[in-house]
Amino acid sequence: MLKHLTEHRLNIILALILLIAPLVAHFADEPFLVTLATRATILALAGVGLNIALGLGGLVSFGHAAFFGLGGYAVGILASHHQTFEPLMTSPFIINGTNQMLVLWLVAIVVSGIAALLIGALSLRTSGVYFIMITLAFAQMIYYFAISWPAYGGEDGLSIYVRNAFPGINTLRPLDFFLLCYAVLIVVLIGQWRMTGARFGVALQAVRQNEGRVAALGLSPYRIRLAAFVISGMVTGLAGALYADLNRFVSPTMISWHLSGEIMVFIILGGVARLFGPVVGACLFVLFEHLFGSFTTHWQFFLGAALLSVVLFARGGFIGLVVGRARHD
Amino acid sequence: MSTALFLEQLLNGLQLGVTLFLMAAGLTLIFGVMGLINLAHGSLFMVGGFVCAAVAAATGSFWIGLAASLVAAAALGAIVEIVVIRRLYDRDHLDQVLATFALVLMFSEGVRFLFGSFPLYLDPPAILAGPVTLPGGLPYPAYRLAIIVAGVLIAIGLGLLISRTRLGMQIRAGEADREMIAALGVDIRFLYTVVFALGAALAGFAGAMIGALQSVQVGMGEPVLILAFVVIVIGGIGSIRGALVASLIVGLVDTMGRFLLPTLLSGVMEASAARGIGSAIASMLIYLLMAVVLVFKPKGLFPANA
Numbered sequence: 001m002l003k004h005l006t007e008h009r010l011n012i013i014l015a016l017i018l019l020i021a022p023l024v025a026h027f028a029d030e031p032f033l034v035t036l037a038t039r040a041t042i043l044a045l046a047g048v049g050l051n052i053a054l055g056l057g058g059l060v061s062f063g064h065a066a067f068f069g070l071g072g073y074a075v076g077i078l079a080s081h082h083q084t085f086e087p088l089m090t091s092p093f094i095i096n097g098t099n100q101m102l103v104l105w106l107v108a109i110v111v112s113g114i115a116a117l118l119i120g121a122l123s124l125r126t127s128g129v130y131f132i133m134i135t136l137a138f139a140q141m142i143y144y145f146a147i148s149w150p151a152y153g154g155e156d157g158l159s160i161y162v163r164n165a166f167p168g169i170n171t172l173r174p175l176d177f178f179l180l181c182y183a184v185l186i187v188v189l190i191g192q193w194r195m196t197g198a199r200f201g202v203a204l205q206a207v208r209q210n211e212g213r214v215a216a217l218g219l220s221p222y223r224i225r226l227a228a229f230v231i232s233g234m235v236t237g238l239a240g241a242l243y244a245d246l247n248r249f250v251s252p253t254m255i256s257w258h259l260s261g262e263i264m265v266f267i268i269l270g271g272v273a274r275l276f277g278p279v280v281g282a283c284l285f286v287l288f289e290h291l292f293g294s295f296t297t298h299w300q301f302f303l304g305a306a307l308l309s310v311v312l313f314a315r316g317g318f319i320g321l322v323v324g325r326a327r328h329d
Numbered sequence: 330m331s332t333a334l335f336l337e338q339l340l341n342g343l344q345l346g347v348t349l350f351l352m353a354a355g356l357t358l359i360f361g362v363m364g365l366i367n368l369a370h371g372s373l374f375m376v377g378g379f380v381c382a383a384v385a386a387a388t389g390s391f392w393i394g395l396a397a398s399l400v401a402a403a404a405l406g407a408i409v410e411i412v413v414i415r416r417l418y419d420r421d422h423l424d425q426v427l428a429t430f431a432l433v434l435m436f437s438e439g440v441r442f443l444f445g446s447f448p449l450y451l452d453p454p455a456i457l458a459g460p461v462t463l464p465g466g467l468p469y470p471a472y473r474l475a476i477i478v479a480g481v482l483i484a485i486g487l488g489l490l491i492s493r494t495r496l497g498m499q500i501r502a503g504e505a506d507r508e509m510i511a512a513l514g515v516d517i518r519f520l521y522t523v524v525f526a527l528g529a530a531l532a533g534f535a536g537a538m539i540g541a542l543q544s545v546q547v548g549m550g551e552p553v554l555i556l557a558f559v560v561i562v563i564g565g566i567g568s569i570r571g572a573l574v575a576s577l578i579v580g581l582v583d584t585m586g587r588f589l590l591p592t593l594l595s596g597v598m599e600a601s602a603a604r605g606i607g608s609a610i611a612s613m614l615i616y617l618l619m620a621v622v623l624v625f626k627p628k629g630l631f632p633a634n635a
Contacts, residue, residue: 133558141616304434
């Protein structure tokens, strides 16, 4: 459509819009809009995580809310122990709670990475529709576990009373927290961009396009997919950790299959396998929710109708609409 | 724990199993014949429950409500197939998942708009309201027993439909080679609509029956849908026999796990901890079962046309 507008330039413009809009909102004294942008940024990060598996690897995981929720619960559980000064574990060695985001993020990434390794190792024995249903089922398993485990709130969820700390930043101020989340998103996006061009990224896309040839080259498609699934889960887990601090609350809804579907929706709205696809998608989703939600409680009906039309009639998502077909497919 | 209680739980597991079969049979049939993954199947279950509750409240008869729910779910299934699903057969699974996920959002909000957010209540018919005494002197709710009987009859009927009738022959041929049976003059578009409506009717029927055991509310189809997915993963996608066996296994494992685990664990830890941990582990049991089946048979117990 716009010949001079390459996807690369569009990405830079989008990144700047996402940065400038909350800054403007901050100076116009609209803290709610800053929080809204933070929400979009964090959900975008979750989508970026899923896009590594779904877009690059062709792995339609319907269970990514599991990693999002595990990241969130890692933060919620450690932070609640910090607040009550009760150690998480006393034997064989003492583990105390903490309110340091850097530690919490690391724990969230490790926990969701381990979960992704276990779930991926089992699920990747299958493919296609089996893979979709099995990832969904494993996420539901964790969902029901969270609901029926009374120690950390069960169905009611778990509150974090004070947002956790990051060195040198007052995370309680909306703009500071936004900038922190934005920085994380940009770092991850740069990481994904570098990875896509590196050996691993090329191998991953090759596995999606022709598994047999990759195997004939002496590479293991299973291992490449599993590595992608684990990276994907870790990024989504990190997003869950940020989301817990944004809301200062974690609950089983963070693991529900609706959320898995929504993360997938971000990617489709923005454009599958595009670097900024999930970013655009998450922003559109949050705007949609905000605008329609303000005049009807039944906004999910319209979300469904919009999603259905995009799937049936507008393949390629927003970025596809603006800059045309992807170079690969 | 008494033998009577154990037997009662065993029957409850059987009842859950046949209900799951009604859901899983439709799902696996639609996947086997059309290669389509349908998340909106749970919505048809919910619609069955709501129509039955609404019509039963208006007419005062559970049976009219049950019949209405069958007709409504089948009709809705046919409409959805013609308007939306038909465009998805040639798409990849990702598009099918997203489009049917969109349908789930629309159905849930649509039902909430029509009936409100509060659950409806549906009483079982008077003739099935009380307990019956089983051989051996065990009292058991007549309604749950009726669900088991109805489920078994439908399973037999479905088996006969597929193995003995002309429609069943066309369905089986459609699973094997859709171009060939289209070339033989079978109206494949109509066949697909019929199969989809049949699956929808089974789901709607299950929803109406279960509606009288629990409250009828938005989202009631979703846990059942996920369980049905577990069932067809264990049983093997596209296999009706696999769906039947796996439904019974899942129904029994889930019910007996919830019943037995807290008791078993209370032998090794204090009672309140045993209840909490027992119920948490019990809620994961069927997923563990699924993982074990997958490790040994990635295509399920009865892989169809492998």
